[in-house]
Amino acid sequence: MNPNRPITLLWSLRSLCDLACPSCYFGDPLIHQIKPPTKTGQLSHISPHDLKRREVLAFARTLKDSAVGRIFVAGGEPLNWPGILDTLKIIKDAGIEVIVCTNGIPLNRPVFLQSLLDLGIDAFSVSLDSTEAEFNDWMRPDPKGKHGWQDVVDGIRALIAARTQNGPRVGLYTVITRRNIEQVPAMGRFAAELGADYYVPQPIALEDDHPHHAELSLRPEDTSALTDAFAELYAADLSLTLPEGAYPGQVIAGVPRTTSTAVGCFGGRTLHFIQPDGAIWDCVSSLRIDATPASAHRTIRGHSAADLFPTPAGCASDCPLASYECVNMWPLMGFDRILTPTARSSA
Numbered sequence: 001m002n003p004n005r006p007i008t009l010l011w012s013l014r015s016l017c018d019l020a021c022p023s024c025y026f027g028d029p030l031i032h033q034i035k036p037p038t039k040t041g042q043l044s045h046i047s048p049h050d051l052k053r054r055e056v057l058a059f060a061r062t063l064k065d066s067a068v069g070r071i072f073v074a075g076g077e078p079l080n081w082p083g084i085l086d087t088l089k090i091i092k093d094a095g096i097e098v099i100v101c102t103n104g105i106p107l108n109r110p111v112f113l114q115s116l117l118d119l120g121i122d123a124f125s126v127s128l129d130s131t132e133a134e135f136n137d138w139m140r141p142d143p144k145g146k147h148g149w150q151d152v153v154d155g156i157r158a159l160i161a162a163r164t165q166n167g168p169r170v171g172l173y174t175v176i177t178r179r180n181i182e183q184v185p186a187m188g189r190f191a192a193e194l195g196a197d198y199y200v201p202q203p204i205a206l207e208d209d210h211p212h213h214a215e216l217s218l219r220p221e222d223t224s225a226l227t228d229a230f231a232e233l234y235a236a237d238l239s240l241t242l243p244e245g246a247y248p249g250q251v252i253a254g255v256p257r258t259t260s261t262a263v264g265c266f267g268g269r270t271l272h273f274i275q276p277d278g279a280i281w282d283c284v285s286s287l288r289i290d291a292t293p294a295s296a297h298r299t300i301r302g303h304s305a306a307d308l309f310p311t312p313a314g315c316a317s318d319c320p321l322a323s324y325e326c327v328n329m330w331p332l333m334g335f336d337r338i339l340t341p342t343a344r345s346s347a
């Protein structure tokens with residue numbers, strides 16, 4: 001990453017998604033239709049408040065004069081939004097590294113895929129929760145019943161086949177739940193077989209009162225299975241990059257989900273989280289979002305990136321509001337090892 005541009009954005013660009021994952025941190029659209037979210041910072045796939053295309057593009061045009069060096073573009077599903085190619089072009093023309101986080105299904109459209117490749121996107125992180133179609137499609141269902149596991153795998157294959165030698169890195173992301181812990185090494189092997197460059201298993205983050213919490217959230221009694229699964233993954237000597245060696249320990253330490261201090265946290269200094277309505281938060285921690293006073297609420301709407309994200313100074317801080325969501329940010333901040341060839345070869 002360009003040292004003069006040390007800021008990373010996790011930009012949830014749009015709310016809509018063609019999948020309706022019951023454990024998604026955007027919440028369940030069926031429930032939200034009846035009971036729309038009211039809490040500050042709460043996400044929803046049916047948010048009527050997403051920024052307008054011209055507002056997104058106006059902010060994107062300010063990025064070239066800023067300290068932002070890397071953007072993870074997520075959502076919702078960012079690749080289904082009609083404004084996506086224009087937005088990505090502006091970001092890439094600003095000299096910023098872009099990682100597109102996608103459900104993988106839109107990669108099956110050949111003309112669209114070629115347009116993405118022509119833009120010089122740096123990496124694609126594709127979500128797949130199992131080597132088994134049935135479990136994946138239960139975790140990541142298409143309410144219209146049109147798409148599923150096979151389309152995601154086909155999309156990954158299409159991307160890998162179409163890219164040139166200096167083309168984008170391709171990775172797989174798996175949400176680890178107490179029902180698919182054994183999938184951690186299996187998915188790593190599958191990602192390597194597909195020809196992916198990186199693999200990230202990330203722990204599920206669910207509120208205690210979430211309908212799937214009891215069934216899916218990791219518990220202290222799962223730590224030995226998790227330890228074994230990570231040990232097998234890291235020992236497999238796969239031909240792809242994994243999160244740095246400290247990561248399994250961070251996942252396991254986060255399992256009891258007691259909140260604690262995150263030592264040396266980058267949230268709010270070098271990482272910022274942008275929501276589809278333009279709201280900016282220091283990071284994804286719901287505790288930290290809750291603790292942000294109204295006077296400190298900010299938006300990208302009508303503002304420039306240089307003003308919103310000045311170059312950070314000093315050391316990373318220790319955050320007393322670390323939440324169970326936070327552990328999933330560490331792989332994002334370790335992306336140099338995925339995007340930088342020298343970091344890759346020594347990984």
Ligand SMILES: C[S@@+](CC[C@H](N)C(=O)[O-])C[C@H]1O[C@@H](n2cnc3c(N)ncnc32)[C@H](O)[C@@H]1O
Pocket residue numbers: 017023024025026074075076077078101102103104125126127173174175202203204205206328
């Ligand atoms: C919300 S999706 C958005 C991007 C894109 N639509 C996709 O499917 O990857 C980003 C990532 O967050 C993961 N995710 C969603 N809800 C989660 C949760 N409650 N805990 C952990 N990861 C979650 C998804 O599986 C996916 O890998």
